[in-house]
Amino acid sequence: MNKLIISVTNDLHTDQRVAKVCNTLHNNGYEIILVGRKLKDSKNIHRNYKTKRFKLLFNQGFLFYFEFNFRLFLFLLFSKKNMLLANDLDTLLPNFLISKLQAKKLIFDSHELFSEIPELVHKPRIKSFWVSLENWILPKLKNNYTVCNSIANYYKEKYKVHFKTIKNLPFKKDLKKGRFDFDTKNKKVILYQGAVNIGRGLELIIDSMHFLENHLLVIIGNGDIYKDLQQKVSLEKLDKKVFFLGKKSPEKLQLLTPLADIGISLEEDLGLNYRFVLPNKIFDYIQAEVPVLVANLPEMKQVVADHNVGEIVFNREPKIVAKQIRGMLEKDYSKALKNAKEELIWQQQEAKLLSIFKNAK
Template sequence: MKKIIVTVTNDLSTDQRVAKVCNTLISNNFEVLLLGRKLKNSKNLKRNYQTKRFRLLFNAGFLFFAEYNFRLFFYLLFTKKDILLSNDLDTLLPNYLVGKIQNKKIVFDSHELFPEIPELVNRPKVKKTWLALEKWMLPRLRNNYTVCNSIAGFYKKKYNCSFETIMNLPTEKKVELGEFPFKINGKKIILYQGAINVGRGLEKIIETMNFLENHLLVIIGEGDIYKLLKDKVSSENLNNKVVFLGKITPSELHKLTPLAHLGISLEEDLGLNYRFALPNKIFDYIQAEVPILVSNLPEMSTIIKNYNVGEIVKNRDAKKLANQIEQILKKDFSKELKLAKAELIWEKQEQKLLAIFNHLK
């Protein structure tokens, strides 16, 4: 049985993609050890594979990356393994060095274009360092996969290195209905679930609520602009049209999502990472059989064009967007949603993933 050491920089508890990969591997006769870090608010883990979390002195900035990569290098160097699976550029350096020193197979999963993340947009020196590391290592890797075709194409063009596409799809689920903690009173529910951060189009959908009657916007999640959005809702007198539920557990969310009449994903084009975005919530809406309205960005619009499970935003003007929402809610996407739901699941990605690990180069 081959042993795979899987590495991430998070605390393991919320990374659903990595959990799905590990479960697939452990179910197909691989031994798995997942490495991450321990934070003050980290929850206990119950997994059917081994996990280890490092307690660090530093948990942000350069010192965090330096300390984590230093400790990860020596742990990997002196731990038995056959395969190294690195998730994202911030764990790749120690995996790459140990792999070369000990002649071990390296697999790289790029969840995003790491040097293009929002945190690096206004930090050119730091971004330059990550780009230099990427330029040095990526062309030398042979077993790569990523979350969408756009990122795979980007790396092929930039470094002439091949990436398979393993979409970050949910596992197959049955629709379960819960109950919102407020009265709906016959209103149409527009749902946003996910991170409450800049660039998610949330300011725009709040403005749009000024032009929608008998509709209710429900926002589920937490993030950097949570308070700003709540203040915006109050200042525009929209408290009777917008409800914030904060962060809830995945099991609770699974029961609330199907109650929506429309799911939204209105990300803005704030750079390559946003342009190539394919948010998990799109597939969660589909699994809940809820039609979706998405931004006119390559990966999201492709889902709409291929599966006809909703519409692409035609105009981001609030009044015109409200009119489009009203028209969408008059349409029936139920047949298309059921077909897409059966197709867009993790179980359909597993064979592609296993083909990579069973035929390492």
């Protein structure tokens, strides 16, 4: 049996992509250990495969990455395995070193262009470290995949290395609806789910709420600007129109997403990482049969163009966005959404994923 150690820097609980990869591999005979970290507010997880979460002294900044990678290196060094799967650049170094020291096959899943994330834009010294690491290791890798064609093409052009595309699609889901803990009667619900960080277009949609009557904005998720947005909403007296629900488990989210009338993904073009983004929330909206309003960025607008499941924002003025939302609510996307949800599912990606591991060099 192939023994595979999979590593990621998050706490495992809400990482749907990694969970899907693990389930597919586990169901096809791989013995898995999934490694991440445990935070103070991390919830217990129960999986069909083994998990390991490090309790760290540091949970942010350089010391976090150093401690996590050092702990991961030691864990990999003394654990039995045939193969390694590194998720993103921030787990790649210890995996790469162990693969060379112990002659183990290494697979790399790039969820994003890590060295181009907006958080590094104003930190040139830190960014230069990640770019140097990328320049050193990526050209040496043989078994790679990523979330979209744009990132795959970027790596091919820059490093002359091949990446396959495994889109972050959801499992096909039956439509089940829960309920919000607040009154939505006679209201249209605009939903954002995902990381509450800079560059996600959340300020724009909040500003647009000033021009939308009988509409509610629901934000599900957490992140760096969560409290700042709450303060913005309070100062602008939008408390009765904008609701923050915090982070939800995938199971609870599955019940809440179908309650929306529109799902938004309005990321800003803050560099290559955001320009090439293809958020899994778009596919979650489609699976919940919720039309999508997306940014004018190549990967996400291609989904809308190919499947006619929503609209693209070409003008980011709040008043114009509000008008576009009102127009969307007058249209019927139900047939297109039902067709798209049959096609855009994880089951369509599994054969390609398994071939990467089966044919790993």
